[in-house]
Amino acid sequence: MDDPDELAPAVRSILSAARDRADAAAEAGEAVSVAPRDLEAAFERAEADGRVPVIAEVKPTSPTTEGSREDDPVALAEGMVAGGAVALSVLTEPEHFGGSVDTLGRVREAVDVPVLRKDFVVDEAQLDAVESDVVLLIARFVGDDLPDLLAAARDRGFQVLVEVHDREELERAVDAGATTIGVNNRDLAELVVDLGTFESVAPHVPDDATLIAESGIGSPADVRRMRTAGADALLVGSAIMDGDVEANTRELVRAEADGDGAAEGDAYDAADDEDDASGESGTRDTTETPT
Numbered sequence: 001m002d003d004p005d006e007l008a009p010a011v012r013s014i015l016s017a018a019r020d021r022a023d024a025a026a027e028a029g030e031a032v033s034v035a036p037r038d039l040e041a042a043f044e045r046a047e048a049d050g051r052v053p054v055i056a057e058v059k060p061t062s063p064t065t066e067g068s069r070e071d072d073p074v075a076l077a078e079g080m081v082a083g084g085a086v087a088l089s090v091l092t093e094p095e096h097f098g099g100s101v102d103t104l105g106r107v108r109e110a111v112d113v114p115v116l117r118k119d120f121v122v123d124e125a126q127l128d129a130v131e132s133d134v135v136l137l138i139a140r141f142v143g144d145d146l147p148d149l150l151a152a153a154r155d156r157g158f159q160v161l162v163e164v165h166d167r168e169e170l171e172r173a174v175d176a177g178a179t180t181i182g183v184n185n186r187d188l189a190e191l192v193v194d195l196g197t198f199e200s201v202a203p204h205v206p207d208d209a210t211l212i213a214e215s216g217i218g219s220p221a222d223v224r225r226m227r228t229a230g231a232d233a234l235l236v237g238s239a240i241m242d243g244d245v246e247a248n249t250r251e252l253v254r255a256e257a258d259g260d261g262a263a264e265g266d267a268y269d270a271a272d273d274e275d276d277a278s279g280e281s282g283t284r285d286t287t288e289t290p291t
């Protein structure tokens with residue numbers, strides 16, 4: 001891992017808490033075995049019916065958020081799905097993000113879209129804390145353990161999202177065999193957001209990888225900007241958690257719909273797209289350039 005002194009103090013504290021939880025988890029034992037809901041297929045279904053693939057994040061609070069949202073996370077999750085979210089991300093980090101593995105379990109039971117576990121996994125034992133469809137591994141924090149953790153996660157059945165925020169981390173992720181790659185626009189050293197991060201890293205991501213733009217996406221214009229830069233999907237937390245989660249999700253999901261604004265009456269109806277999973281794997285298409 002990089003020199004920890006370069007990280008924001010909040011991030012250092014998050015990592016040390018994660019290591020303590022890893023020690024506790026190691027004592028608990030038992031590897032999980034998951035039958036995951038297919039993330040790729042979910043993206044394809046969204047594309048097929050004209051939705052931007054938005055992964056909406058249940059994030060009660062964070063080191064960069066003021067206050068915290070106390071509503072029932074399951075109700076929030078259901079609102080996100082009703083708004084057209086292709087998948088959900090649920091924070092399970094308890095001390096800095098207000099998350100819990102129990103919340104993730106309840107959310108995953110309540111919805112039928114893929115659910116990403118958002119945490120700071122630095123040790124294999126942490127993978128067994130709860131079942132999810134996708135787990136996050138942050139290249140910067142796992143360092144040389146990335147290939148082993150990726151294999152350990154896949155052995156348990158998880159799909160894996162590997163998060164990077166520069167080219168060096170991207171190279172490590174690709175070398176380790178990552179096929180779903182997230183570029184985080186938030187710099188973990190300073191916690192500032194710059195959508196230019198995604199734009200500078202995306203061109204170097206292999207075409208056959210699935211590419212997700214993470215953090216700092218706040219408007220339909222931001223969505224279009226990230227899609228133009230090559231994002232197959234977007235991960236959005238704060239902008240959705242702030243206010244009416246269903247309406248916020250719908251606005252971003254419809255960012256590429258004709259005429260954008262989207263009339264009230266023809267709002268996206270989540271009940272319409274239960275079927276038609278196509279088996280093909282998606283490729284990044286940077287040729288579509290919505291304005």
Ligand SMILES: O=P(O)(O)OC[C@@H](O)[C@@H](O)c1c[nH]c2ccccc12
Binds near residue numbers: 214238
């Ligand atoms: O709230 P935002 O800016 O939309 O960001 C969501 C998500 O990308 C962010 O929460 C995140 C990205 N990588 C992480 C790693 C751990 C915890 C949180 C994150």
